[in-house]
Amino acid sequence: MSIENLGFETINLGHGSGGELTRDLLDKIIFKTFSNPYLDQKHDGSIVQIDGKMAISTDSFVITPIFFKGGNIGELAVHGTVNDVAMCGAIPKYLSLAFIVEEGMQVSEFVKVVESIKKAADESGVLIITGDTKVVERGKGDKIFINTTGFGAMHPKANISVQNIKEGDAILVNGFIAQHGMAIMSEREGLEFESTIESDSTNLNYLVNDLLDEFGDKIKLFRDPTRGGLGTVLHELANDVSVGVDLREIDIPLEKQVAAACEMLGLDPMYVANEGVFLTVVDASIKDEVLALMQNDTKGKNAAIIGEITLEHPNKVVMQSLIGGKRIVSPLVGEQLPRIC
Amino acid sequence: MSIENLGFETINLGHGSGGELTRDLLDKIIFKTFSNPYLDQKHDGSIVQIDGKMAISTDSFVITPIFFKGGNIGELAVHGTVNDVAMCGAIPKYLSLAFIVEEGMQVSEFVKVVESIKKAADESGVLIITGDTKVVERGKGDKIFINTTGFGAMHPKANISVQNIKEGDAILVNGFIAQHGMAIMSEREGLEFESTIESDSTNLNYLVNDLLDEFGDKIKLFRDPTRGGLGTVLHELANDVSVGVDLREIDIPLEKQVAAACEMLGLDPMYVANEGVFLTVVDASIKDEVLALMQNDTKGKNAAIIGEITLEHPNKVVMQSLIGGKRIVSPLVGEQLPRIC
Incomplete structure (x- = not known):
């Protein structure tokens, strides 16, 4: 993604307001990257069809540094929850995605994280179907924390216990x-x-x-x-x-x-x-x-x-x-x- | 809940380690408060039976101050997500619950938040079925951030669009x-x-x-x-x-x-x-x-x-x-x- 035409270089408190700036951040980065029929409804939540047993798991990721050899916080947030759902004996299908960003985070870094999430989700066969973005003041967070919650259909042959x-x-x-x-x-x-x-x-x-x-x-x-x-x-x-x-x-x-x-x-x-x-x-x-x-x-x-x-x-x-x-x-x-x- | 016999007065980094101290925090506060057949499995995730359409919504709560007139961050984290699921035309049933706690938070405050979550969840008719607890260093968070992700069965008569x-x-x-x-x-x-x-x-x-x-x-x-x-x-x-x-x-x-x-x-x-x-x-x-x-x-x-x-x-x-x-x-x-x- 080219970040030059976004019109902002850092994330500020307004991006967490729920108003125009939030919509701007969502439209230009989040919805654009993850576009799918569930997310595109832009509702308070997403509606999915499930039949049978479903495994659900949640994790917040607070790793530091956010970029490291072999990965970054974005792909980690996908892998961690995808794996937790798999450990239940289920086939991961959907993820929710919630960011807590510290004011002043570089948009270039944020986009890098978002693109990693997209790549890891694609590779894992899961869709990001709903999300949330909050911004906290400088010094009240640490660049970015990510929560993912995952949903998967139980494997028909699984009897994990x-x-x-x-x-x-x-x-x-x-x-x-x-x-x-x-x-x-x-x-x-x-x-x-x-x-x-x-x-x-x-x-x-x-x-x-x-x-x-x-x-x-x-x-x-x-x-x-x-x-x-x-x-x-x-x-x-x-x-x-x-x-x-x-x-x-x-x-x-x-x-x-x-x-x-x-x-x-x-x-x-x-x-x-x-x-x-x-x-x-x-x-x-x-x-x-x-x-x-x-x-x-x-x-x-x-x-x-x-x-x-x-x-x-x-x-x-x-x-x-x-x-x-x-x-x-x-x-x-x-x-x-x-x-x- | 009496906090006198817990053996710790503040949350420290060890409570986020995944080791004995984490287990201690979970057993003495979280599992004790929210005990139900789903959560009691203590697995990486929870397994629920769903048939039909389901609404899913996620939100992270970063409000400050965490206690305020008419509520606190704990009940807000339940109401906010329960309401988002309801706005989809669904009947909320389950919540996941993930904490990011700043090192040094008073256990008395943490317990107050947890007990509020329990009360609000009971009143809303939802069960906490899976969760996560992370601890970040002093100055890298702000007391407590909470993510809840909610699931609800679509109301059979709903045709919200x-x-x-x-x-x-x-x-x-x-x-x-x-x-x-x-x-x-x-x-x-x-x-x-x-x-x-x-x-x-x-x-x-x-x-x-x-x-x-x-x-x-x-x-x-x-x-x-x-x-x-x-x-x-x-x-x-x-x-x-x-x-x-x-x-x-x-x-x-x-x-x-x-x-x-x-x-x-x-x-x-x-x-x-x-x-x-x-x-x-x-x-x-x-x-x-x-x-x-x-x-x-x-x-x-x-x-x-x-x-x-x-x-x-x-x-x-x-x-x-x-x-x-x-x-x-x-x-x-x-x-x-x-x-x-």
């Missing part, structure tokens, strides 16, 4: 962990590594859909370890269902460079945020087929079976370490990396 | 305008009036539902003039449909005290925000019955027929003033009152 989890079930992840968190961290600290660490921000809905097509109710759980990382999600799982989790450190996909960066900064990759990783718990009988399907997909080529469900130590996540010992993966207390998503 | 609007249709509002904006303004400026001006923040869904039950597709439009006020919404209507609007100033419900406050501050009540007002465009044949139904309801007791649709001056809103002259109601440019919702 932690209640179905039993001893011996296999735990898999689709790829390298801790990439997103370390990309943001290196950006913030201005760290240079041998090669650039990029965020893994991506949409996981197609791979999840393929898994459900193929394996249906033998898949017991999908969960994406974003904030809090893999360790926190596994710990929650163990406690929600009162089962134990056995992990093998050697099998957890972790890039050397990310491992080195974590060590340097004193961070445990088990608690570092991901934006393109999911874990799944599946019946042991299909684990190798699930692994093969995942490895055959660009979003799962580094997939691995990382552990099993056990009843030997309920509520505990136990990791067999690289050097052979065992340690308990405790829950994350406090904050490892603020504003990571 | 600006395309159905024709010459002679009557325009009604349900009550006094400009109350919300002037309540916030007097709060900010520390102004004292003879009696307190209170926000009109309330849910309009039951009255809208009753109107649809009774008059079905003879109702052509509902719209709530929040940001930008009645003038902006009427101006948008005129331009979206290429019709003219004739208004009679004498018929527009405006409390004396609010009128005086507007005059004192140099504000035009036509552009001041409302949070409990809606306008409706109806077939001329039913206008008196519609008025009677509205006046019979606590949310519409000050309802009035304020004007008509005309083809004489398309795209223009023309007001017959109190002293008999006519003036054009131009669109609001810029910002009259920032952060009013």
